[in-house]
Amino acid sequence: MRLRLVLGDQLSLSLSSLRDAKPGEDVILLAEVREEATYVRHHKKKIAFLFSAMRHFAEALRSLGHRVVYVNYDSAENTGSLFGEVLRLMEAETVSELIVTKPGEYRLLDEMESWQERLGMPVELREDDRFLCSSEGFQEWASGRKSLRLEYFYREMRRDHAILMESDKPLGGQWNYDHDNRKKAPKELDVPAPFSVEPDRVTEEVLALVTDQFPEHFGDLQPFSLAVTREDALKTLDQFVAERLGKFGDYQDAMVQGEPWMFHSHISFYLNCGLLLPLECVRAAERAYFDGTAPLNSVEGFIRQIVGWREFIRGIYWLSMPDYAGLNYFEASRNLPEFYWTGETQMNCLHQCIVETKANAYAHHIQRLMVIGNFSLLAGLAPKQVSEWYLAVYADAYEWAELPNVNGMILFADGGLFASKPYAASGAYINRMSNYCEHCSYSHATKTGEKACPFNYLYWNFLHQNEEKLRGNPRVSMIYRSWDKMSDSKKNEIRSDSRRFLAQLDGTQA
Numbered sequence: 001m002r003l004r005l006v007l008g009d010q011l012s013l014s015l016s017s018l019r020d021a022k023p024g025e026d027v028i029l030l031a032e033v034r035e036e037a038t039y040v041r042h043h044k045k046k047i048a049f050l051f052s053a054m055r056h057f058a059e060a061l062r063s064l065g066h067r068v069v070y071v072n073y074d075s076a077e078n079t080g081s082l083f084g085e086v087l088r089l090m091e092a093e094t095v096s097e098l099i100v101t102k103p104g105e106y107r108l109l110d111e112m113e114s115w116q117e118r119l120g121m122p123v124e125l126r127e128d129d130r131f132l133c134s135s136e137g138f139q140e141w142a143s144g145r146k147s148l149r150l151e152y153f154y155r156e157m158r159r160d161h162a163i164l165m166e167s168d169k170p171l172g173g174q175w176n177y178d179h180d181n182r183k184k185a186p187k188e189l190d191v192p193a194p195f196s197v198e199p200d201r202v203t204e205e206v207l208a209l210v211t212d213q214f215p216e217h218f219g220d221l222q223p224f225s226l227a228v229t230r231e232d233a234l235k236t237l238d239q240f241v242a243e244r245l246g247k248f249g250d251y252q253d254a255m256v257q258g259e260p261w262m263f264h265s266h267i268s269f270y271l272n273c274g275l276l277l278p279l280e281c282v283r284a285a286e287r288a289y290f291d292g293t294a295p296l297n298s299v300e301g302f303i304r305q306i307v308g309w310r311e312f313i314r315g316i317y318w319l320s321m322p323d324y325a326g327l328n329y330f331e332a333s334r335n336l337p338e339f340y341w342t343g344e345t346q347m348n349c350l351h352q353c354i355v356e357t358k359a360n361a362y363a364h365h366i367q368r369l370m371v372i373g374n375f376s377l378l379a380g381l382a383p384k385q386v387s388e389w390y391l392a393v394y395a396d397a398y399e400w401a402e403l404p405n406v407n408g409m410i411l412f413a414d415g416g417l418f419a420s421k422p423y424a425a426s427g428a429y430i431n432r433m434s435n436y437c438e439h440c441s442y443s444h445a446t447k448t449g450e451k452a453c454p455f456n457y458l459y460w461n462f463l464h465q466n467e468e469k470l471r472g473n474p475r476v477s478m479i480y481r482s483w484d485k486m487s488d489s490k491k492n493e494i495r496s497d498s499r500r501f502l503a504q505l506d507g508t509q510a
């Protein structure tokens with residue numbers, strides 16, 4: 001009998017390890033194990049989402065006639081590790097071979113590569129071909145290039161998969177409509193409610209389990225309304241295309257107090273665990289353009305996130321691991337402030353984004369990048385701690401996606417492997433793209449002093465402190481000219497405000 005192990009983020013019927021599975025001949029194992037659920041303290045909603053999606057997937061496999069062994073988290077026999085569960089099944093049954101699709105995380109792949117020897121049985125690790133670009137394909141693309149830039153990779157993906165193309169030309173004449181996608185939200189904006197699903201009996205059982213077993217983990221478990229089946233994940237995609245895609249482009253970078261979901265798709269949860277596949281999401285958006293229900297700036301912008309950023313980020317991960325996880329270009333070492341777990345800070349933008357993260361296990365990209373990420377960079381937070389936080393708090397977070405976003409996009413800890421400059425910004429950016437500043441006790445327009453927005457002085461302080469590493473960067477050198485023109489007294493105020501603020505931060509108050 002062949003044993004096929006399916007991991008929690010491999011919930012696709014088309015998975016490579018299941019492709020040739022034969023009902024009656026093979027057994028499929030899914031296990032909720034302590035090692036995976038607790039190696040960081042994942043958000044309660046993330047654990048509930050994955051356990052419920054796994055249980056529903058097991059049912060879907062059974063309904064196709066497969067024999068499934070499903071190990072519940074609180075089963076008395078559960079050994080707590082994937083290896084332990086494979087071994088336990090091998091001891092109970094005659095297993096001739098183990099087949100697994102390669103895991104998305106380096107840590108687990110590294111471990112699984114030793115399983116054949118440890119189990120004394122053939123172990124076949126199959127490629128995960130649910131991505132549009134294989135890790136080898138990305139390596140080939142990257143080899144010999146002086147710099148790795150999303151834009152060139154993205155164009156190749158569009159050509160290779162004939163997405164938004166007119167023969168060999170991009171539809172509409174341009175590859176990228178990003179310049180149209182930076183509108184601030186108007187005061188009156190009707191944001192559709194996100195797609196939500198009532199928990200069924202299986203989800204209710206999982207919610208009770210998570211309440212019981214993970215009380216110390218971050219985040220609010222209730223209300224829980226995520227999709228946990230492929231059918232409902234597809235409905236989430238359909239609702240996005242019908243109700244949100246049209247404005248996705250315009251308000252892609254906008255942030256509005258009390259509107260955590262905006263016009264984003266909320267499909268990362270489902271894409272990353274396999275309930276949705278990237279190309280079907282891309283084709284659904286493309287169809288909306290051809291049907292005339294969504295404009296090109298929205299459709300292209302959305303498609304770029306999936307065939308561009310998502311694939312690119314994964315490529316960077318496999319290209320650069322394991323060293324990538326230890327990079328720290330700016331030698332940043334500040335501990336993560338306590339308010340990252342509570343949201344208790346006077347800085348309204350951070351307060352909103354963290355409180356929403358706690359409630360939903362979700363924040364949209366600009367909240368992650370330009371509020372929490374930007375602050376993490378300017379405050380000099382230690383990359384490993386930041387990375388662990390992002391991995392724990394979002395229900396779509398897996399190391400392959402989270403780590404390059406943290407070490408590459410927000411912290412520039414990789415020294416610019418794929419970003420041409422750090423995404424550092426003052427309060428002016430946040431004020432331009434949101435209404436958070438209207439509700440803040442700090443003033444975004446004030447540059448120094450007690451009332452000044454901390455982003456304003458921390459921005460210059462960061463540039464000053466890292467001058468040696470950044471002045472030579474052609475995209476930053478202009479900014480240093482403004483620093484050079486600043487009076488000494490202004491520079492001193494910036495430095496002393498930053499010292500005061502960061503000292504308070506170390507005492508966990510901001």
Ligand SMILES: Cc1cc2nc3c(=O)[nH]c(=O)nc-3n(C[C@H](O)[C@H](O)[C@H](O)COP(=O)(O)OP(=O)(O)OC[C@H]3O[C@@H](n4cnc5c(N)ncnc54)[C@H](O)[C@@H]3O)c2cc1C
Pocket residue numbers: 263264265266267268269271272302305306309310311313363364365366368369373390391394396397398399401402403405406409410
């Ligand atoms: C510091 C940081 C950490 C992040 N960690 C994760 C993570 O662990 N998992 C994750 O899926 N995304 C991560 N992202 C990317 C992005 O923020 C989320 O994919 C997005 O917010 C998910 O919401 P959505 O589905 O509504 O996305 P939309 O805005 O609707 O975008 C559509 C899809 O594009 C993909 N996508 C967009 N941007 C990225 C990106 N930079 N990297 C990878 N995929 C992208 C996602 O699959 C997303 O579902 C991170 C971004 C930052 C700045």
Ligand code: SF4
Pocket residue numbers: 346347348349350426427428430431436437438440441442443444453454455
């Ligand atoms: S004033 Fe500064 S801290 Fe307050 S919301 Fe605006 S950017 Fe954030």
